[in-house]
Amino acid sequence: MSALVVDDDKVVRRMHGKLLTQLGFETNAVENGQEAVDLFTSGESYDFVFMDMEMPIMDGTEATQKLREMGVKSTIVGVTSCNQEAEKQAFVEAGLYACLEKPLTRDAISSLLEQVAKK
Amino acid sequence: MEVNQMQRSFLEYATVLFREGFLDGQFSQLQMLQDESNPDFVVEVVSLFFEDSQKLLNDLTTTLDQQNVDFKKIDAHIHQLKGSSSSIGAQRVKNACIAFRNFCDQQNLEGCMRCLQHVKQEYLLVKSKLEALLRLEQQIVAAGGAIPVLSEFS
Numbered sequence: 001m002s003a004l005v006v007d008d009d010k011v012v013r014r015m016h017g018k019l020l021t022q023l024g025f026e027t028n029a030v031e032n033g034q035e036a037v038d039l040f041t042s043g044e045s046y047d048f049v050f051m052d053m054e055m056p057i058m059d060g061t062e063a064t065q066k067l068r069e070m071g072v073k074s075t076i077v078g079v080t081s082c083n084q085e086a087e088k089q090a091f092v093e094a095g096l097y098a099c100l101e102k103p104l105t106r107d108a109i110s111s112l113l114e115q116v117a118k119k
Numbered sequence: 120m121e122v123n124q125m126q127r128s129f130l131e132y133a134t135v136l137f138r139e140g141f142l143d144g145q146f147s148q149l150q151m152l153q154d155e156s157n158p159d160f161v162v163e164v165v166s167l168f169f170e171d172s173q174k175l176l177n178d179l180t181t182t183l184d185q186q187n188v189d190f191k192k193i194d195a196h197i198h199q200l201k202g203s204s205s206s207i208g209a210q211r212v213k214n215a216c217i218a219f220r221n222f223c224d225q226q227n228l229e230g231c232m233r234c235l236q237h238v239k240q241e242y243l244l245v246k247s248k249l250e251a252l253l254r255l256e257q258q259i260v261a262a263g264g265a266i267p268v269l270s271e272f273s
Contacts, residue, residue, distance in 0.1 A: 011168050011203040018152045018160065054198055081205060103145060103206040 002045075005029040006036045006063065007052040007079070016050060016079070016104050023109055032056060033063025040067060046074050050104065053080035053091050061087075061094045068095035075116055079104060122264035129255045130267050136252065137272045141245050146208030147269040161256070165249055168207050172242055175200045179235055183228070193231065194223045200238070209249075211241045 003025040005016045013029040020027045025048070030036050032055040049067070053060040064076050078091050078099035092099055098115070100108050120128075136142045153160040175196050182192050201216035215238040222230030256266050 007202075009199055009202045009206070010171060011164060012206050014164055014167060015149065015152065015206050018157065019148075022152065022154065054195075056195070081202065102202065103148070105148060106151070 001047045002026045002028075003048040003050060004036060004039065004046040004074075005050050006031075006033060006055070006060065007050075008032055008055040009052075012052070012103065019104060019106065019109070020048075020050070023106070023113075033058030033060055033066075036063050037066050037070075040070060040072055045072075049074050049076045050079050051076055051096075052102070053078055053082055053087070061091045064091070064094040064096060077112065120258075120262075122259060122262045125255065125259045125262060126264055126267050129252070129259060130269075132252060132255060133267075133269055133272070136248055137269075140210050141248050142208045142272075143210040144208065144272055145206065145210075147272045149207055150266075150269055153266075162253055164207060165253065168203050168209070169246060171203055172200060172212075172246075176235075176239055176242065179238075183232055183235060188226075188228055188231075190223050190226050190231075194220060197223060197238075204242075209242075209245045212238065212245055215241045 001024065003020045005013050005020065005027065007013050007016065007029070008031050013031075017027045017029050028039075028046070030039065033051070034057045036049065036051070037058065051060040051064055058066075060078060060080070064078070067074070067076065075097045076095060078088075078096045079102045080088065080091065080099065081102040082088055088099060098112060100112065133142075149164060150161055152164075157163070179193060179196050182189060182196070197216050197219050201213055201220070204212035204216060215234065219231065219234035219238055222234055259266055
C-alpha cells in the first residue's frame with residue numbers, strides 16, 4: 001500500500017511519514033496541495049493521500065477538489081486540527097473519504113484501514 | 120552512575136514533564152516511532168522542531184513589529200507552530216498558540232504581543248527540558264542501556 005503525506009510542516013511530514021512507514025505503507029511526502037496535484041498529473045499514484053487542510057499555495061480543500069476532477073480514485077483522508085465546522089464541511093465535500101484529527105495516531109490509522117477494508 | 124539508576128532518573132524526569140503539562144501523550148507516540156531503522160528519530164524530530172520554531176518566532180516578532188500588522192501572516196505562522204508543537208507533544212506551547220490565535224482573530228495587537236511573549240517563554244522552557252531529557256537518553260544509550268518506553272503516558 002502506498003501513501004502520500006501532504007503537509008506544509010516539516011515536523012508533521014516527518015512524523016506522519018514515519019508512522020505510515022511503520023504501519024507498512026510505502027510513503028512519500030510533499031509540502032502543499034499543488035505539489036500533490038503535480039505528482040498525480042505526472043502519472044504517480046497512491047492508494048492513500050493524507051491531506052492537510054491549511055497550506056500555502058494550494059490548500060487541502062482545493063487540492064482534493066482538483067484531484068477528484070482529475071478522476072483520482074485514491075482514498076483521500078483530510079487531516080486537520082481546525083475546529084471551524086463550516087471549513088471542515090467544505091473540506092469533506094471537496095471529496096474526502098474521511099477527516100481525521102491532527103496529529104495522526106496509530107489507532108486512528110488502524111481504524112481507518114479497517115473501515116476501508118469493509119467498503 | 121549505573122544504567123538502572125540512569126533509567127530511573129529518565130523516568131522520574133519524564134514523569135515530572137508530563138505532570139507539569141510540558142509534554143502530553145503525543146511525545147510517547149513520537150518515542151514509539153524510534154526503531155532500529157531510525158535509532159535517532161526522536162532527536163531528529165525534536166531538533167527539527169527547535170529549528171522551525173525559532174524561525175517562526177523570529178518571523179512573528181518581525182511581523183508584529185511592522186507599522187501595518189499583517190494578521191493573516193501571523194495566523195499562518197501560529198497555525199504552523201501549533202501544528203508542530205502538537206505533533207511532538209509540546210502541550211504548553213500548543214495551548215499558548217491556541218490563545219494567540221484567538222487574539223489574532225480579533226486583530227487585537229496588544230493581546231498578540233502578550234501572547235508572543237508567552238509562546239516564547241513556553242518554547243524556551245520546553246526546549247531546555249527536552250534537551251535535558253534527551254541528554255539523559257544519550258547517557259543511557261552510551262552506557263549500553265535501553266531507553267525506557269513512556270507508553271503509560273500515551
